[in-house]
Amino acid sequence: MSMAIPPAPPAIEGSRLRRLGIDTGAEHVVYLRADSAVCHSEGFASHSRIELRLGARRMLATLNTVENDMLALDEVGLSESAWRSLMPGRDERVLLAHPASVDSLASVRAKIFGKTLGEAELHAIVGDIVARRYSNIELAAFITAGCTDHFGLDEVVALTRAMVDTGTRLHWPQPLVVDKHCIGGLAGNRTTPIVVAIATAMGLIMPKTSSRAITSPAGTADTMAMLAPVELDEARMRQAVERTGGCIVWGGAMNMAPADDILIRVERALDIDSVGQMVASVLSKKIAAGSTHAVIDIPIGPTAKVRDAIQAQSLAHLLMQVGAALGLRLRVLLSDGSQPIGRGIGPALEAHDVLAVLQNHADAPADLRRRALQVTAAVLELGGAATAETAPAVAAQCLDSGRAWTRFQAICAAQGGMRTPGVAAFRQPVTATRAGHVVAIDNRRLSRAAKLAGAPNSPLAGLTLDAHLGDPVLPGQPLFTLHAQSPGELAYAMEYVSRHPDIVAVAAGA
């Protein structure tokens, strides 16, 4: 002590909390009146980082000051994520303070300036991200710093491990657990239920956790939810796997690799994909799910996530290296991503396609069947249930014989009972105006039209593709059909389609 200090003033009393219901995304935001005593005394200003203390709980949030009477002078407003994270009791009061610095940000700054990060540093960063100690701009800086070759192999391995370690990790009694993943999902590419049915029918263990749609018209979990319950807790999921060797459930409630969910939001907003972070994202989810072997499908196409073979090769190479370092055996498939797979886009419409393939309907979409069998053959071979030579035939025979369909019904029953997807009441075909051939399909705009029609929140909504690349069409012939559960949604989707007449492009000539 070098200075004589008079007694400190009494500690500031806690403030009242108010739930504002504002969704600020992954970033917790706290709202204070700019003219409040605490802003004045603590020097808080908009974008200050503030620590909220509620009993033993601590939370970091970004400040937005409020200049009118939306808030009372002594109130502390919370964004929705902040409220849910703190879960304040009635009449509980909060203390606000300048936060201790987030130490791992020093490592982020070092990375920005070119340093290679070690395992402990990446673990601390990911731990702080999961604890929501990073603001959006801090997340953006971390993502930017790690783009392309700024993350070396060792860093991607450490990042992946840290993402696994900071969430739930499932363990299975069997030594060999197979999995599959498709990077940058192609609309309608709903192979998973078919692959799981065949692989488990052939004796493999495949406890599949899938995601709901984030930006797409349907995630695998949305489609599967049309056929059976998917929101199983871990105990009920294990029961299903014990009975049938597999499952197709929603992984979102299990907190596996939660850092990925936080980072992915900011990556999407920046519209940048770092190969290293993409690899860490995919593999951390597989390892957290307890998989030992996984097939990774990379569709390549001009409107797919991976746009050319060079990008795909470098992604495949890093996936294999990181998988090897973490004891996950991988098989990477590079596939055609130039157009949607199957006919339906939207939860129920994709479920109908899946059923048609599993039930061997005459009009089942041949491309979905082909793609599912291709992935399944890779899974069977990787899992030791067939050789490279026999796998295609084994997969096809399992499907053709009805064994896959039987197994799928068993899985649905084990998950809580099979369901039959309905059909949307409002439909509208979009037709060709001239004769020619389909020369291009814009995957992104097709997905957007399906979303405007209501998918995935209106689960019967979406669209069915009536023509594929290379198909000859005549004037008036349907190119695709919009499905909606309300006339308003149908109108919105049609309005979008009318502004983008080349979603399915037809060119004259042979």
Place this chain on the structure above:
Amino acid sequence: MSMAIPPAPPAIEGSRLRRLGIDTGAEHVVYLRADSAVCHSEGFASHSRIELRLGARRMLATLNTVENDMLALDEVGLSESAWRSLMPGRDERVLLAHPASVDSLASVRAKIFGKTLGEAELHAIVGDIVARRYSNIELAAFITAGCTDHFGLDEVVALTRAMVDTGTRLHWPQPLVVDKHCIGGLAGNRTTPIVVAIATAMGLIMPKTSSRAITSPAGTADTMAMLAPVELDEARMRQAVERTGGCIVWGGAMNMAPADDILIRVERALDIDSVGQMVASVLSKKIAAGSTHAVIDIPIGPTAKVRDAIQAQSLAHLLMQVGAALGLRLRVLLSDGSQPIGRGIGPALEAHDVLAVLQNHADAPADLRRRALQVTAAVLELGGAATAETAPAVAAQCLDSGRAWTRFQAICAAQGGMRTPGVAAFRQPVTATRAGHVVAIDNRRLSRAAKLAGAPNSPLAGLTLDAHLGDPVLPGQPLFTLHAQSPGELAYAMEYVSRHPDIVAVAAGA
């Protein structure tokens, strides 16, 4: 056209606007009910970027959805910055749309992946930043991508030029216009009024635009405002310069290099300084102010912005190179940044120091006088008003003779009339608890204590330093004295000081 489309539904009617008074910083935010028709139909979700259309006006904003009745279903809430930017008329209604992509973001992404940017690309980026088309995370990505050697010399030159071109640029009739700047201001280092007084008295043209405090207890404009009006428009500023050869006014209203003000907020939040961006920031302001020659002072110290000589040298080198490329003649001074300069910290307290030096008071702070003369000598030499040999004596003689004080009074009169700063009513000394010598002064914490005491919003508040590095002190002797305009503010500052007893560190021994 390849598809036949039925007529589109009628365009969506405009929505009512509501000013929410939320300060979201530089990023415009728009608030919509998550269950509103427009969120549903357009697929907007939190963190979507949205274009607002109001007549011919266009604005980009980030969406925060609202889950309760803070907003009506058909209302569009605007953050304070968004409201001020749009300035909607009464009953004007807004249309919301998906924005066209911001093309320059493709260049940011290219930079992230290692590309060198050209002049046109940097110009487009800076133009979009000034037009507020970048979200905070996009700004963070640009800043991160440009850190340290990721920006080459040509890029820094182009960035500086773009920052000048996207704002107001002053032009002066005289061929030689001098300026000065101090990087990473040291508390109390208020040399500018003294330098301007001497330089103009010696015949140089020095139309100084200064900033108000952003994070410090006082900016030069805050201090000068205690002595004369500083919020002059360009015409009145020109009048003052015509009469006296100089001025010391607030530059904030003149929109010079506005991109810098936007970027600096995010840099501060990230707590990273890119040398390239620091150089662009400093030099763009000088060039926009119409300067042809400038002295840049770089204080070096453990709690200053620039912490060591190596960092200072590389900064000085880049400053000289970029200045040369843009026709700005520079002289860089490396100075001691180990402790505050002068006695007062806070607008009025610093103004008292400035007056004491200009009036040659016996107790005027010698360090402030010495520093001001050092900078002035460099300005005189650079501006051709003296040689390297004569400049120190010329500067000192001008001050000692009272010519500088006379000129300063004339400048104040030309700016609207000289004022006398007052004295704060509440004061409290912080004293040494033991005998010894002052061995360290924490600049950052000292500034924070001055801010907690009320500076700069309470202009008489702050602190006076009663001992400097190396001074011997006895128990009970004041180390510094807090000044406040209210007992509450004094208590807040004392509470902070009590938690940080080593702001002025005293060690026993000779």
